[in-house]
Amino acid sequence: MVTATKTVDAAGTSLADSSRVPPGLRSAPDAVWRSQRDRFFMRESRGTTRTTTVAGLLVHGSMISILAHAGTPYWRVAALITLYLVFVVAHALIMQTSRATRTVEQAFIGMNLAAQLFIVGSAALTGGVHSPFLPGAVLPSIVSLLFFGPQGVARWVALGNGLLIVAMVLLPREIVGAPLPDTDYTIAILINLTWSLFLLHLMVGKLSQIASLSGASMACLREERISEAEMQLRRLQSVGAKVAHELKNPLASIKGLCQLVSRTPESERTQERLAVVSSEISRMETILNEYLSFSRPLEDLKPEALDLTALARDVMDVLAGRADQANVTLALEGDATPVQGDPRRLKEALINLVANAIEATPSGGVVKLRVRGSKAEITLEVTDTGRGIAPEDLERLGTSFFTTRPNGTGLGVVLAQGVITQHGGSLVYASTIGQGTTATITLPGATQPSPEPSARAAMVEARA
Numbered sequence: 001m002v003t004a005t006k007t008v009d010a011a012g013t014s015l016a017d018s019s020r021v022p023p024g025l026r027s028a029p030d031a032v033w034r035s036q037r038d039r040f041f042m043r044e045s046r047g048t049t050r051t052t053t054v055a056g057l058l059v060h061g062s063m064i065s066i067l068a069h070a071g072t073p074y075w076r077v078a079a080l081i082t083l084y085l086v087f088v089v090a091h092a093l094i095m096q097t098s099r100a101t102r103t104v105e106q107a108f109i110g111m112n113l114a115a116q117l118f119i120v121g122s123a124a125l126t127g128g129v130h131s132p133f134l135p136g137a138v139l140p141s142i143v144s145l146l147f148f149g150p151q152g153v154a155r156w157v158a159l160g161n162g163l164l165i166v167a168m169v170l171l172p173r174e175i176v177g178a179p180l181p182d183t184d185y186t187i188a189i190l191i192n193l194t195w196s197l198f199l200l201h202l203m204v205g206k207l208s209q210i211a212s213l214s215g216a217s218m219a220c221l222r223e224e225r226i227s228e229a230e231m232q233l234r235r236l237q238s239v240g241a242k243v244a245h246e247l248k249n250p251l252a253s254i255k256g257l258c259q260l261v262s263r264t265p266e267s268e269r270t271q272e273r274l275a276v277v278s279s280e281i282s283r284m285e286t287i288l289n290e291y292l293s294f295s296r297p298l299e300d301l302k303p304e305a306l307d308l309t310a311l312a313r314d315v316m317d318v319l320a321g322r323a324d325q326a327n328v329t330l331a332l333e334g335d336a337t338p339v340q341g342d343p344r345r346l347k348e349a350l351i352n353l354v355a356n357a358i359e360a361t362p363s364g365g366v367v368k369l370r371v372r373g374s375k376a377e378i379t380l381e382v383t384d385t386g387r388g389i390a391p392e393d394l395e396r397l398g399t400s401f402f403t404t405r406p407n408g409t410g411l412g413v414v415l416a417q418g419v420i421t422q423h424g425g426s427l428v429y430a431s432t433i434g435q436g437t438t439a440t441i442t443l444p445g446a447t448q449p450s451p452e453p454s455a456r457a458a459m460v461e462a463r464a
Contacts, residue, residue, distance in 0.1 A: 035217075037147070037210050038104035044206065045095055052199070053088065059195045060084050063133075063188055067126060070184040076125050076177060083125070087118040108147055112157055116140045120164045128176030129169055132188035136196045137165050146203050247288075250280035302344075303423075308337045308378055308443070309371045315350045316369065319358060327363040330354075334371030339378050339443055341423050349416035353382045353439050356413070360386035360437065373445065380441040388433040 067077055091111055098107030119139065123131035144157040168176075180188060257273045264270070309332070316330045323330050357367045365385040372379045420427045425443040 034105075037207075037214075040206070040210050040213060041104055041108075042098070045098075048202070048206070049091075049095060052202070055195075055198070056088075059191060062191055066132075066184050066188045066191075067180070070180045072126065072177070072180075080122055080125050083118055083121050087114055090114045105148075105153075108144075109153070109157070112140045112144055113160070116161050116164055120168050124168045124171055124176055126177065127179040128171055128173075130179035130185070131176070132180065132185055132192050135189065136192055137161070137168075139196050139199065142200065143203055146207055247284055250284050253277075254280050302342050303340050304343065305338060305340060306343045306346075308339045308346075308373070308380060309334045310336070311343060311347055312350065312369045312371060312380065315347060315354055318351060319354055322355065323358050323367070326358055326361070328358050328361045329366045330358075331366060331368045332371075333368065334380075337371050337373040337378055339373070339445065341443065342419075345419045346423070349419040350380075350382075350441075352413065352416045353441075357382050357384035357386070357437070357439070360384050362386065375445045377445055378443045380443075381438055382441075383436060383438040385436045388435055389429070389431040389437055390433060 064077060064080060067080070068074075091114060094107050094110045094114070098104055116137075119133055119137050123133040123137055125131075126133060128134075138161065141154075141158040141161045144161075145154045148154040148157075179185065254277050257277050261267075261270055261273055312332055312334070316332060320330065354367060354369070361367055361384045367385075368381075368383045370381045370383070372381075417427050420441055420443070423443055425441060428440045428442070429437065430440070431437040
């Protein structure tokens with residue numbers, strides 16, 4: 001058994017995997033920022049939570065001591081301690097949930113709301129507008145603006161924060177209690193302001209690190225896009241030159257035959273020459289159509305939910321006439337198999353593979369399509385009973401204008417590889433001389449999340 005492998009580069013799309021750019025990135029700068037921000041905060045959350053929890057215990061322990069020293073009623077002090085403990089527990093539960101679900105923005109909104117209720121509630125228990133907690137009441141709005149930027153969610157958070165503060169200000173004196181003595185109030189408000197500035201400094205520092213990481217990711221993404229564009233340009237230049245070369249021969253033949261027909265229109269070979277002209281024109285059309293498909297932009301996929309088995313059946317209907325002419329039987333095996341992809345591009349790729357299998361199969365042979373799948377992975381095999389492909393030829397399969405057929409161009413296989421790679425899948429060939437060839441397409445299941453842009457290899461395997 002001889003095994004050959006070959007890596008085929010192809011530009012990625014929204015369905016292809018990423019090897020160099022972190023998951024979740026898109027080309028838009030705001031999406032890159034949000035992705036980096038969420039990943040960074042998720043990574044830093046444990047260490048930051050420990051730091052702020054320890055510092056917060058010291059700060060609020062000091063505040064409670066000052067309130068007790070100032071003669072604040074014990075029930076108010078007890079209510080303040082209870083409120084702080086509820087806030088700490090709520091914060092821990094939200095963080096635990098966010099680590100499990102990876103929903104950073106929802107977790108931030110929940111923690112921000114809990115902080116608003118705690119700060120405004122603390123101010124309502126310790127003097128209202130005269131409370132040392134009051135300067136920190138606007139802190140959730142500022143932190144929200146830093147986290148989300150000038151987005152609608154930040155404005156809604158600020159509106160909610162403002163309404164809570166207004167409601168607290170309107171509370172009567174008997175509910176909010178008497179203000180603290182001047183000395184105690186001065187010490188308490190200095191501690192609270194220092195704590196608020198510390199939190200702001202921590203937040204700004206984290207966002208500065210995110211800005212640096214986002215800049216690096218944008219540079220990486222830009223380099224990948226440029227590299228992909230250059231690679232595609234080189235391939236198109238190479239293929240374009242070969243297309244021009246391929247078209248020269250049939251054009252020269254057509255020109256010569258037309259000249260002969262014009263000189264001797266009544267010749268008995270006129271019909272034969274016109275048939276050759278028609279054949280050469282069809283060959284040119286095939287070359288141009290395959291080139292146009294190959295040169296089509298790689299980002300034009302329009303993915304949707306589809307049944308791969310039904311798509312394979314449509315392909316068999318399209319190629320039924322060609323199979324009948326070649327006296328080749330087409331067979332399909334497989335139940336309904338959902339997959340996420342562009343039906344037009346996948347059908348185009350599958351038509352190329354099945355058409356190649358029909359042409360490689362002698363009269364009386366069979367071309368069989370078999371679809372298998374699970375939630376994670378879908379497999380479609382195209383098997384023929386043809387002459388097979390030699391290992392040295394299989395090694396070159398997928399190279400533009402390499403073909404084992406006399407009138408082939410090789411662009412059909414390149415097109416199929418590119419389309420399948422765009423969908424995050426792979427194309428593997430296995431062949432046995434004298435027995436036939438199997439082309440195996442593997443695609444992500446319909447329930448799999450769509451990965452991000454980059455290249456994935458298409459493998460070619462020979463079995464001799």
